[in-house]
Each structure stands twice: as C-alpha cells, then as structure tokens.
Amino acid sequence: MAEQPIISLRGVTKIYGEGPTAFQALKGIDLDIAQGDFVAVMGPSGSGKSTTMNILGCLDVPSAGEFQFKGRHVETLDRDQRALLRRRYLGFVFQGFNLLSRTTALENVELPLLYRGEDKKQRYDMGMAALDKVGLREWWDHTPAELSGGQQQRVAIARAIVTQPDVLLADEPTGNLDSERSIEIMELLTDLNRNSGITVLMVTHEQDMAAFARTIVHFKDGLVERIEKGLRG
C-alpha cells in the first residue's frame, strides 16, 4: 500500500471500569485500513470488535494508543470535535436500522443534512438521490412502519451515504434480515464501495457476509488475530 492509510491504529487499548473490576477490552491493536477498502471485522463476542468499531466510528476514544483518521489524531479530540468529524466523514448503518419512527424515509435520510445546515432544496435533492441509489425513490414518503426490514436497512444506508462520507461503518447490517435480503444489502454495500469509492467497515459474524469484503480482520481476546483477503481481495 503506497498511499497513506485512511485509518491507522497503533497500540490501541481500551479499559472499561476501574480498579479490580476493570476489564481490558482491547489489549493493543495495530491496524491500517486503506482508502477504498472493504473490511469485514469478525470475531466471537467479547473479542473487542465492537469496541474497535466504536473507536473507529469516533464514538469512543482509546484508553491509550494512537488513532489517526485521515492523518488526524482522534484520541486528542473532544466530544464535539469527534461529532463534527462523524458529521463530515462518516456514515453509520446499524443492525437495528435505527430509523426515526413516524418519520418518512426522506426525512430520515435528510437528517444528517440538517446538521450540515443544507437548505431545503439541497436536502430534498441529495435525499432523493440517496434514496435513488438504494432503489427506494418511490418509497420516499413511507414511514419505517410501512417498510419491510430490508427496505428499512436500505433507508438507513441512504441516510449513511447522503453526506457522501469517506467511510461507512456498518455494525452487523444484515443481522436482522433473512439471507435473501442480506445478500441484497451486501450487494448494495459492495456497489457503494466499488462505484462510489466509499471505504466500508463492517462487523459481522456470518462467514457468507464477510466473503463480500476485500479484507477480513479476525479479532480474538482483544487483539487482532489475523488478517486475510476476502473473495474480492
């Protein structure tokens, strides 16, 4: 990898709690992720993959070690600075979709744009474009209750990509979906990775889903166990 990795972890540790009850979730992670990569993070529960994802998503900070995102030392940033970083460069997709209820698909997708201060027209155009990308243009005025699980996850993906982020973080995005919907979602993510150049970081415990990635990182006991190439790698 000739170019500077977009994400770089050096000796990252994370300790929850204090004193005798303290629990070390991460025991020193070194990891580089290149721009445009599609990374699947795998590992059993308690292996530290969720903690790592929280740190990579700038939602949490390491107890020690360095985390550089686009050359910035995230571990030195405060809460609001990290929020601004998320707003600008990151998109999130969750296992439970996490859409706002009683809110239309378009309004859900527009939400990040509101925080960016885009005007009404801009929000509408960008929101509809994102819905178009996930194939839900026709469903823009439906609330989550009126959409299937697969559709809801597509709306969530549209919300994550509407700001044209550099990195998309997906936490078990297919965990609540049947295998057919799961494959559709994975194909969508693959397409976004390949054609829109978005770096995708995905936590999964399903081998089938991890197979879509270029790189698979295995976690075990708070450490990176091994890194292997995916089918597309």
Added chain:
Amino acid sequence: MLGTTVILAFRAINRHKLRSFLTTLGIIIGVAAVVTMVTLGNGATAAVREQISSLGANVLQLRPGQGFGRGGGGPRPPDFKEADLTAIQNQLTGVRAVAPVVQSSGTAIYEGNNWSTTVYGTTSAYSEVQQWKVADGRLFMPDEEEAGKAVCIIGNTVRTNLFQNNDPLGKRMRIKGVSCQVVGVLSTRGQGGFGDQDDVVVMPIKFVQRRFTGDRDVSQIMVAVDDAYDTSVVQTSLEELMRERRKIKPGDQDNFNVFDTKQISDTLTGTTTILTQIVGAVAAISLLVGGIGIMNIMLVSVTERTREIGIRLAIGAVAREVLMQFLVEAIVLSCLGGLIGLFLALIASVAIAPLMQVPFLFDPKVNMIAFLFSAAIGVVFGYFPARRAASLNPIDALRHE
C-alpha cells in the same frame, strides 16, 4: 442552526400531537387563568374608578363634624354660612368652582304618580363641580338662582317614575307640597358606589333654604380643584381657612372635615387591585404547575427517545445541538400553550365581563407578560431534560431498548 432546531422541534411535536397537547395543557390553563383573572380584575378596578369619578374628579367635600357622620355627643357642629362660600372662592388659590349644597328628602308628585327622592339645593356651579350634564332643557338662570325660584332639574329615575314617557320639560310637579317647574333633565349617571345617582331633584339653593330647611345655612360645600393644582395642597389651605373662620383654637380638633374624593377612589381601587393581584398569584401557581408538567413530559420524552438521541449523536450532532433541540421543543410547546392560553383568556374575558358587569379591558401588558412568562417556563423547565439528553453517551443511547 437555530432554524434547523426549530424545524426539528416542530417535527417532533407534530409526530406526537396528542402528547404535545397534553403537555401544554397545564400552560394553556395556567396562562388562560392568569390573564382572565387579571383582565377581569382590571375591569372591576376600572368599574370602581368609573363610579368614584362620577362623584367628581379632584373635588373636596367640606362637611361639618369630624369624619363621617356627626360624631357622638357634644353640641352639633354648626353648618356653614354663605360667607364661608365667598371666602373659599376669594381667598383660596387653585379653586375652579365652589358649590354649596343643602339636602332634603321628600316626595315628588306629578299627576297621581309619587316618588320619594332627595332634593339638592345648590347653584349652577354644582354642575361644574360634579361634572353633571343636563341632557334635556337647561341649567338654572342667574335670576332664578338669585330669587330662589321654584324651578328644578330632575334625574332620570325621577323622570321615569313621575313622567313615564311624557316630556317633563316645562311641566309643573309638586315637591314636598310645593309646586315647581321642571326646566331640565340630567344625563344618566347610573348606579354609583353610593346608590342611584339619578334619583335626585336639583333646585336653586335659595328656594330649598327658604321653603324646606328654613335657614340660610349650607350643610355641605363642594370645592372643585383646578387641574393645575395639587389637591392635597388646596385641602390643607382650605382646612386652615376654615379653622380660622370657625375660630378653632390651635390644638383643638376641627369641627368640620374635608374629604378628598380621590382618597375614596384610591382606597377602593387599591382594594380591587390587591384582590386582582391575589387571584392572579393563585392562577400563577397553576402556571408553575403547568411548567412542572412540561418538565415531567420532557424527561419522559428524553428517556423514550434515547435511541433517537443516539442516532443524532452518531450522525454528527454536537451536544449543544441536541440540547438546543430539546430546549427549543420545550420552548415551542410552552409558547404554543401560552398563545392558546391567551386566546382562551380573550374568549373567557369577553364572555364573563358582561356577566360580572365590568368592562372588558384588553391589557397588552398583561398578555405580553403572561406570554413571556410561559416562554420562560419553557426555558427553565426544558433545560434540565435537554441537558440530560445532550449528555447521553451515543454508544449507550444507541443500545438503549
């Protein structure tokens, strides 16, 4: 930034219409209660002031005796003389008009109708002092006053009871067995604080003295103070003048009293103002309870929307924006409640004022204060839940079920 949070607040309120309505109900009722009470209270105060001012503005009433009534025991203090009247007119500054009054009660008769009423013997100056207007006919002519002719001006109650729908002008009626000619009818003054002010017959003082009281004494002197002068200063010099004229030794008590109608006015309006304040304060407590209701619901709302807050934080909302969202939501709710409350108060005041026989007075100040107060309640009681929302950890908030 603020525009965004206002949009978000309206969306959130719109998503939960019923809950939003119930949340604001406390504010609605509180504001409506406060504004209605104060508006009606102000109407009552104005009604009292209106009644008092019918006694004449800036008028000093000079009566024999101490305070109200004649006082117990001792010789009856002497009435005033005509010379007192002249002295007041000539020696005091700031006097606009002086009118003597002798009172007598008796029955008025016209063609088989009789009516028991009060006869005021006075001069034309009385109309100036009391600001009484003659609706029909005229005041006394100077020669009528001078000679004490048998002419009278009647109040509307007397007119109705004696003459029904007939024109009384020029008619002769009998008062206390004496015939007199009606030359004028007073304009209606209505029920004052002191009985029916239209139930009077006004006659030249000389006539009343000659035929009814039998002496030339004046039982009461009304002194109208010029607007440019301070009533209390004129009152003091009037008292000094009267002590001198009635030869009261220094240290002795006055055997007369001077009564400032403005004092009664102030006392009575003061009473209604205090009542208004008390009732308003009680209503303000309900407004406070309404504010606590908002805080209660907002706290529940923050808990219920923990995941939503997590999502917002994850997609890049800074703490201040989340705080602002919930704060603005509380403020918008309380302001909406305030506006609805003002509207209800308007309807209630307009409806109730006639029932209480007080005028409806729209007071922009009261409405403004009530509205600002409800907005302030939004800020105060919305801040705590909002700060709680803003301080949530995004990871925990997203995991919240």
